[in-house]
Amino acid sequence: MYYLFDGTYLGFLCCVFESFERKEFPITPLVHTDYQIALFAETRTIVTDNRKALRVQKGLQKRVGNVEAMDFYRAFLSEDRKAWLASFFILHQIFNGRADIRQHYGNDQVLYFSQILKKVSRERHRMKAFIRFSKSSDGLYFALVEPDFNVLPLISDFFRKRYADMPWLIYDMKRKYGLLSDMRQVGEVHLSLKEVQGAAAPSIAIALDERDELFQHLWKHYYTSTNIEARKNMKLHLQHVPRRYWKYLVEKK
């Protein structure tokens, strides 16, 4: 049985709620836009109801604590259907009284869940590291990214605390939304196609701060100077900085 939901985490939690309410298990959660996958299968459309989602979240927090409850949100952001399935399996176990099921690493689903969590967390960490801001002439620090997973919600707090005294924008080119901070709060923004293209080629469309190019240039110089040629190890280098990130890295462009 496929449950079709709206693609939000609240919707996902509602699937959990409905599956218990209707005693339907196993079910496969699916975003309704991916409906064609389930074209010939039995489906149920789940309407997102914040109160139901909240009940699941509260119940989960009561059973496993806030930190572990958060893990399911992280795994959800992987946008990986197999991870959603594993989440579903684990959530069912937890609500059936096996709160310690997460330690059952001999089980495929549990192991997969822990592996995907690790991947999401690695990607989140990479975004903290690899985001490169450019400064525009009106003082906005902006950065473009294409993370493997939808990790922007997971780094919002980090950047808010760190760059509290400057306005900044981090835009996910793949998922077409960004985080914008005006020094008071961080909000989600959607740019028009023209604005995005402008940000992708900032030297043409966005007026850069007059010293921005200088610092990009100095950074590249520093990057080359700090390398020790006698220790060259490209395999290790690529392992740490995979090619897909180079596009937005000043020093690798």
Next chain:
Amino acid sequence: MLRIEEKLKILADAAKYDVSCSSSGSTRKNKGGVGDASASGICHTYTEDGRCVSLLKILLTNHCIYDCAFCVSRKSNDVKRAAFTVEEVVDLTMNFYRRNYIEGLFLSSGIFKDADFTMERMLRIVKKLRQEERYNGYIHLKTIPGASEELIKEAGLYVDRMSINLELPTEAGLKLVAPEKDHESVKKPLAFVKDQIASFKEEKKLIKHTPIFVPAGQSTQMVIGATPENDFEIMQVAHDFYKNYKLKRVYYSGYIPINNSNSLLPQIGSAPPLVRENRLYQTDWLLRFYGFQLDEILNPQHIHLDLDIDPKLSWALRNPHFFPVDVNTADFNAIIRIPGIGRQSALKIVQARKFGRLHIYQLQKMGIAYNRAKYFLQCVDTPFILGSPSMEHVRHAILSAGTRHNQRKVVAGQLTLF
């Protein structure tokens, strides 16, 4: 005046032999300015040598009154000299930091005039960053040996980590290549900062708003392979420094030849001892995180680490009576001693076995290096073997099944016919 670009090139190049680039362990929060510390540290990029770039690592100047043979900035070396102004360092740091290029500043310096003069200038940079720029990011500051305790103490209030390099592992080695220096001048400030950290911590228990003092602790660095110390001597020194000065890290830096003027040092063209350096770090980890005692790995009978295999495997091969370890019953501390199983996997094993005894396929999926570990562990479906295989056989089997890198070594030991 030199252009900023050229200065950066010279002073980054001169600073790069300092290995430490960690930005972890600090608790500094953003207090109405810019920047904070990330407890786990962040590597913002990696150079082509595979080393992490976390901090803007520069010398204030490469002018130096000393003439240490292993150092690129020594007085007699014919290199271009440069010096940053206080404003230049602050400007670079702030602009790199705001663009998220770096996690903070690593500031070292050649000694110009005298220790206090140099330390005072470095302190000015640090204070300007903290007070005028309201910068709360990471700062790693080199303590200048011989600087006054007042200056060191004041610096400690503004920085996250301090370090002084031992340079050579032993006093005798140091005397060979840097006769003007001694280990005592390193030990004294290390001890002073250690005591200060301790007393600030004591004070914090009584008064809540005690300022933080060097929250990420101290570290040091030794050059490996420049002088003839063996691995046992090196690790003994490291061990003593961890113990006596409560260091967060000891770094081992494979010597990279930079000149041919001193016949005692390896000459230009000889490869840096990268594998040996790696083995020393592995040993360091075994001592700090795996519950090994130094004499289990290195002792007067084994003064060199095996370059072909890692030190844990090497220990295991010398101690067959410890194995096989049954992963379904043994405790955590025994499981982490199995070659091919790290702390993370061991933790998974201990948690997972509560749900039923573990099989080979489960261990493999959990991510242990099963091909290495299989000779040393037992689980439900481990095939029964009469008698135990000789450790010489195990060593050979692991080496020939290993990476191509290892295979070459095995083959190299055999005869070639043609």
